[in-house]
Amino acid sequence: MKRFSVFSLARNAFSHHEDWPRQWRSPEPKPEYDVVIIGGGGHGLATAFYLAKEHGITNVAVLEKGWIGGGNTGRNTTIVRSNYLFDESAHLYEKSLQLFEKLSQELNYNVMMSQRGVMNLAHNLHDVRESRRRVYANKLNGVDAEWLEPEEVKAFCPIIDISPDARYPVMGATLQKRAGVARHDAVAWGFARGADARGVDIIQNCEVTGLRIEKGRIVGVETTKGFIGAKKVGSVAAGHTSVICNMAGFRVPLTSHPLQALVSEPIKPVHPCVVMSNAVHVYVSQSDKGELVIGAGIDAYNSYAQRGSFHIIEGQMGALRELFPIFSRLRMMRSWGGIVDTAPDASAIISKTPVENFFINCGWGTGGFKATPGSGWVFAWTLAKGEPHPLNAAFSLDRFTSGALVDEHGAAGVAH
């Protein structure tokens, strides 16, 4: 792998940028791999990267039915944070945040990690109570968190309206200063380049059409490029996980929904941080390109169409304008939808399955991007050892049988 740096950039400028190699190869599939990963999104690519880097397992293929990073990786609002309520979630997301903090260096790829701080607003007494609860829990888990009074909210983000007679008055906020945003595409591409350099085959336009299971054990996958043998298979197919698992003959506790987002036209910097409001389902930051990046609430119905209903967007605009009165004359430039797979407890599933050597990593719902490196790291471990790592042990499928859910609904609301 050719190292990227300001020097390589300068050197290549003199050769008219004609010597840059492909950032990842485009190989034909081999007949068999030690591990086949279904899904070339951020999580799948991170899994491959850490399999190679941490476990020395390099005979790995990542199969992507379209183009890598084309699903939710390229459709989210790029928020990275770890201030989850319950221990299990906080530990996993904090692992991920710590990986994010060094990811540009680790990948030699600038993922534009920007720790500008994430505020979660509280609008009523119930929010205040639950927010404080989360701050205390975060702190005891060694995760940075602060509680801000309304004036402190205003100081941190001066464009927020904190007038007490607003329909949704700002009664305070939690703040995680280490949280922020990262460039979503770069995360996928950086992991792809890093995995490829370590020998992983990234195979695009290769759709999995079936799973070959013999005596309860997976032996490979049928694809649009033919059969590919595999000692182990990990599905990281996000919204399409149910489709893959239905091929394997079992159901999973997931439903796939549209989640919409939009950006404004690019404007000069005006919004310094990330603001989230679960009560009104708005989260907004400003990208390095100048666009306000705004997420909406989830559409209620099941869908694989990558689009949702317009009233969801319209509804959030009212709330957005109340919180940020100066945004009223800015304009929505582009909107889009992703397919999020949500589990009943709003937590992920990183688990063994009823099929031997077949593992799944899914259920990230509305909050998968921030977990990308952590998810890949623990799933690589799980694939390598055949058992969950302590960080993802609580996120196994069997929790739905035992009842040991990690229910982040109550305190996290929409968990972006």
Added chain:
Amino acid sequence: MAKPASPGKVAPGFPPGRASTKELDTRAMDLRFSPLEAVSHRLVAASAADHASVAELPFTTQIGLRGDASKAAFANAVKSAVGVAPPKEACTVAVKGDNRILWLGPDEWLVVAPDDPDGALLARLEKALAKVSAAAVDLTGNRSVIELSGPSARAVLEKGCRHDLHPKTFPVGRVVGTLMAHTQFFLEKTSDNPETFRLYVRSSFARHMAEWLMDAMAEFTGRV
């Protein structure tokens, strides 16, 4: 009709010490305070008959009715008490004199009648339905009835109501449950000339709806 009471002004109340029951009884009628009473003067000010007018029809009797319309016993019982059987056709209204029955669902109706402080109609219905699988529930307080009328009434509603209100699809005698201003309500078309609608709005939402309507009417009445 109750006295209008403005916020902050306490209506004439009860003297300390015990009042006689009879005295209290006679007062009860006077002390009704409809959901829009406090804003009734503003409704008047916001209305312009040539364009759009809005007013509350306070204390309109409303009775929730549940039962199986395909059973003759039920339909007959209702008819004997109200004067008309509950309509079977979806989203329609059956009218007899001052009484009307609005279809709300396949087994649910709203009986609407003039102010009936003694509850005579409800008593009649309950008696008639005593032997039938049915429910009749007084809902007079549950919703405020708002009348919106005028040549621009439909345009006012179109600012928030997603139902097709064209006279061809929503003629007189139709009723739908729908949403406007984030508020559930029943919308009934009662007249074509001028176009007149009744909005049955939950009492706690009535002021919100009234504010919304007054704001929506401004484009047509010019009264901001």
Added chain:
Amino acid sequence: MLLIPCPYCGERPEIEFSYGGEAHIARPQNPASLSDTQWAEFLFMRGNQKGAFRERWIHTHGCRRWFNMLRDTTSHEIYAVYKIGAPKPPAPGEKPAAAKKPATRARKGASK
């Protein structure tokens, strides 16, 4: 904003409705007799089909009736709506189910 043909009221905008998720997941007759795994199957496991999908909706702000809908989750095309207890209409390309007497309960029950 889907346009949902309520089987009672006709076509109405999506905002009048609430979603009830996958249809035809009947509550077990006798939960106590089920193993934890079987109970989890009922509680949580879903088909989440891509393509033709049977789902539950309630016309919350209209007639307040629950009903079933057959909709394509890739195109949002609505193929059919049917009342609780009515036989399943076939999905495009699917053979109509043999006429069976509708069960009387459990999300297949006859509507009142």
Added chain:
Amino acid sequence: MTGSMRLPGGGRIDRSRPLKFTFNGKGYTGYEGDTLASALIANGVHLIARSMKYHRPRGLMTAGSDEPNGMVQLATGARTEPNIKATQIPLYDGLEASSVNVFPSVETDIGAVNGLLSPFMTAGFYYKTFMPSQLFWDKVAEPIIRKAAGFGKAPTEPDPDVYDHKHVHCDLMVVGAGPAGLSAARAAAATGARVILADEQAEFGGSLLTLHREIDGKPSAEWVGSVVSELSGHDEVTLLRRTTVTGLYDQNYLVALEQKIDDLTPSSPANPRMRVWHIRAKEVILATGSHERPLVFADNDRPGTMLASAALTYMNRYGALPCNKPVVVTNNDWAYETARTFKAHGAEVTVVDTRKTVPEDLGTEMAHLGIEVLADSTVTGVSGKHRVKGVSVAAKNADGSGIAGVSHSIDADGLIVSGGYSAAVHLFCHVGGKLSFDDARVSFMPATGRKALACVGGTAAEFGIAAAIDGGAAAGAKAAQAAGFKPGRAGKGVQVADDRADGNVEAAWLLPSGTAPNRSKAKFFVDYQNDTGAADIALAVREGFDSVEHMKRYTLTGFGTDQGKLGNINGLAILAELTGRTIQETGTTTFRPPYTPVTFGALAGRDAGDMLDPIRVTNIHDWHVAHGAEFENVGQWKRPWYYPIDGETMHQAVARECRAARTAVTALDASTLGKIDVTGKDAGVFLDRVYTNMMSTLKVGSVRYGLMLHEDGMVYDDGTVTRLAENRFLVTTTTGGAASVFQHLEDYLQTEWPDLDVYLTSVTEQWATVTVSGPKARMLLERITDMNLDPADFQFMTFREGKVAGLPARVFRISFTGELSYEISVVWHHGKALWEAVMDAGHDFGITPYGTETMHVLRAEKGFIIVGQETDGTLTPYDLGMGWIVSKKKEDFIGKRSLTRPDTVREDRKQLVGLLPEDPGFVVPEGAQLVNNSVKLKDVPHFAPPGLDGAPIYGRKASPVPMLGHVTSSYWSDALGRSFALGLVKGGQARTGDIVYAPLDDRTIAMRIVDPVFYDKEGARRDG
């Protein structure tokens, strides 16, 4: 160069109405009917903006919504708006506009230094650098990038304007009022169908506003006029001008933005600034026309470079001459009309035609007009920094891959380009429509579509006017028929003179030149706004970003405010060439709503301030306001929180209210509780199935408290059940849970147990409820009722019907405070009278109104839970110490099975306990976590995740400080004279007497686990 470029006559402007405006502080004059763009051109102003990355000087490329360059900051102060396309601003008197992304001025811009760095600033350069040091990125690089990015500026004040929405239905929605759209609307309207016709322009006519043709022997303007007047005559037709259909959604739902008034006219509810139309159409016809493409060659962005169709529009429609000496570069016949028109206005015109041969008749005509035509030629460069000065032209070599011989330069002050037309298929794609590339028309076309959706005219890559009109008419008639109307007789086809339906386009994208783009000093722009060049696309392909979506994301092609309307097709054609694929194989990126940007304020509409979300109030609300209550938002309700008097703090007010409840008498407005009437002979059976405890055994006249669970066994809601009659119960729910509980009950009733004879009716607002509570409650009530209040007769947990204050009332003896309490319900509109009667009658007893805060304290002293405060969806009744309310007799109820799952029977689950701070004066913050050892938050180490060996790190524990649970409620108790709390603690029910700690930032609070009932454990006070 400035100076008047206004043509002496012609155009659709009103020369009798001059309008003054300023651009970058300088005053100009235009006319009614101008856009800002046409007025600037008429004033000879070309340099309008700077590009995103290199800050290249830029001028107007187009005359419409596809404009990538000509963005301005419009107006000032609270009404300022960034990034508005000058081509879309109808001129008005007093308009002020300025260039965006420039410092200090558009002429001299410091950011232009980026142009010098451009060899380093290739596509995605930032991914490759700045990362050795995160600190450098955080502190230096990112702030610079952020500051450099973005165009205009957000306002700094709230928006003073008012926006509106409108919801309509129609049989046919026609998008675009050009020849095809007008014709379609006319055909459908004639049948009586409800038709809506919308166009983004201020005037209907579309391309006919620019193209002067004879239709059936009449000038096209007359044809437009007659169709519009015919349409205006139909009652069922709605004509929307300045209305852009921005999105097409499932089941023919369209969203359109209407600009009602200009930016200087103050708006009001009576006159909103913009209106968002929501349109549900049975049939949709897209007549959105087509977009002309530029060509890609060296420095194809010099100000003065413009599309041929735009130049024609400025001349024909606005009477403004873009330049005096244009070079027209084309790959088709259509651009010759622009050349011809320039010539007619006295310009000196040269045509560079990239095609091998020029059609003979055109060649002859041009020769006759004195226009030099260079066929089989290409452009190799453009000079002039702030304005085109010269255009270098060369002949193509034999196979068209490069140039033959040397370039020669032509003096010019304008460069007019045409690469052919692309169908405007954006809306078609919003709902998943698929496209196919037509090699003959050199355009994408709608392929597989949706039901009840047709594309006509330019949208279907049908570029002739006659074809558009005839096709529109046929589609309009067909749509009306599909919507249930009888179409009239089909008219005969129209005759259009000089209707060049076929432009003889020869595909051309990146024009051949002497140097490869990446080796050239010049830039070959594809996406103007983002400064994406052909070299960037080549680099993307080289680095493996060779799928169209990767190329787009890596190079930012199509991410500008024109959303790729102008440049996308060139980008993907160049990508196709580089990867050896066809354009069809390469495919497009997905067009997504909105078609053009939509103001957030307009989307929000009238959902502003208190109308954002309904405020629900009780019948007694005005009294609370008049008596100085502070309010709490509980869901949508405004509930009195506390009633401060004489400047009391909340703490003082609540203590006073609590004291009154324990010593005298108090009143609470409890009208907000959800109420459901449950009637039917199976009502008891039904309630048995939905509550954990037995309800069917309740006696008529009695009340029982109940818990509802979800099927997962977790507490969902609580409330009381009263048996009003044999077959009638009244259920109460929490204030916030009313709607969801009602729906939950209907779900089970309708879909699981339809055989039950039960009817549910929500009666929340049928009843206003006043709770009178306190030792003197009976004395108070005796003054206003004749009911027998003797506690032996009217017992706890029973109810009575009778009269209170002369009002028909239901009186319930239930208590959430622990004191003697009467919950009195009257019909909603009697609520105020009842409240006032209670306040009057209680005057002598010191009656005190209290709010939710006091209610919370009083119930917590009694250990009563609040669903949503003590619970969070993860607690069973057993966890709450409420096993007593779970029936052992019932075989089944909702959630029962889940209570015996392995996790729900664990003994170390979090359980509800009482907590007494060792420091009785300290009120622990709610939400504080509880731990086993004394620790301060500031001493907690940063979390260290377990590593590759999988070994836990903090001894055997996962967390640095393992948590036991948290404080759910915490108050000062006036009655106890100390602080107290409720909380959840792992295995807490077996730990009574233990000390746990609540770590705060710099201290830790020791708390003793106690029974959760703090006050009147025996329940002696409830009878007074």
